[in-house]
Amino acid sequence: MTSFSKGEKTKNSIIKRINKLFNEKEMLLTWDEMAIELNLSRSRITNYFPKKELLILAIYYEFEKTLKKFLENHHQNAETNSLEHLKDYYSDVMALLFEYRFSISYVLVNPMNDKELRSHINSTYSANKVRLYERVTKLCQMGILDERLLLDDHFDPFTFQHTNLLTTWVISYRLYDGSQDFSEMKPIYLKGILNCYLPYLTKKGQSQFEGLIF
Structure with a gap:
């Protein structure tokens, strides 16, 4: 069991509370606005995050850490052996993305002068591509997908389409559908992601796809 110092606990609490606040307000608040909303002094927040950019990055890295735990748990406890399992997997990933939607969309849209972040995003993309290839291979072996998808001239554009839909829907939601409840839009986005597989279904x-309920 991991133990945290009082300072670490305070810092983690600020990250979680401000993440929730940014999501609710749908905007990057001033230091004073954040202090009032959290009932903390401005200096208490800036003591841990001297710049707003550092605060946004802290929230984003908290998302990355949570996602990593989710992926490890999913790999250990569940095998993708049907499109129903795949749909449930994407549904859970989307729920996690929604929980951190403001910071994710901010990092993706606003350029940051952070070489470490860019390197991290690139390495994450590479790791996700390997994981996706393994998932596609498994579905091909199960007779659910055509093995053509494993060829580079099919898999590379598929990966581009799949990755963009799975990550940038949070931006689309905030831009176009923010007035709609997430529960109403999620089935539409979820089906859009799974539609990437349509050209390669056996x-x-x-038959499995037609039986899915979104």
């Missing part, structure tokens, strides 16, 4: 895969 008859078995098509």
Whole structure:
């Protein structure tokens, strides 16, 4: 069991509370606004985060840490052996993305002079591409997907489409559908992500896809 110092606990509490606040307000608040909303002194917050950029990054890295734990747990406890399992997996990932939607969209849209962050995002993309290839391979072996998808000239554009839909829907939601409840929009986004697989479904895969309820 991990133990944290009082300072670490305070810092983690600020990260979680401000993440929730940014999501609710849908905007980057001033230091004074954050202090009032959290009932903390401004200096208490800036003591841990001298710049707003550092605060946004802290929230984003908290998301990355939470996502890593989710992926490890999913890998250990669940095997993707049907499109129903795949749909449930994406649904859980989307729920996590929604929980950190403001910081994720901010980092993706606003350029940051942080070489370490850019390197981290690039390495994360590479790792996700390997994980996706393994998932596709498994579905091909199960007779759900056509093995053509494993070829580079198919897999590379598929990865581009898949990755963009799975990550940038949070931006689309905030830009276009923010007035709609997430529960109403989630099935639409979820189906859009799974539609990436449509051109490569076998008859078995098509039968499973038609049976999905979004």
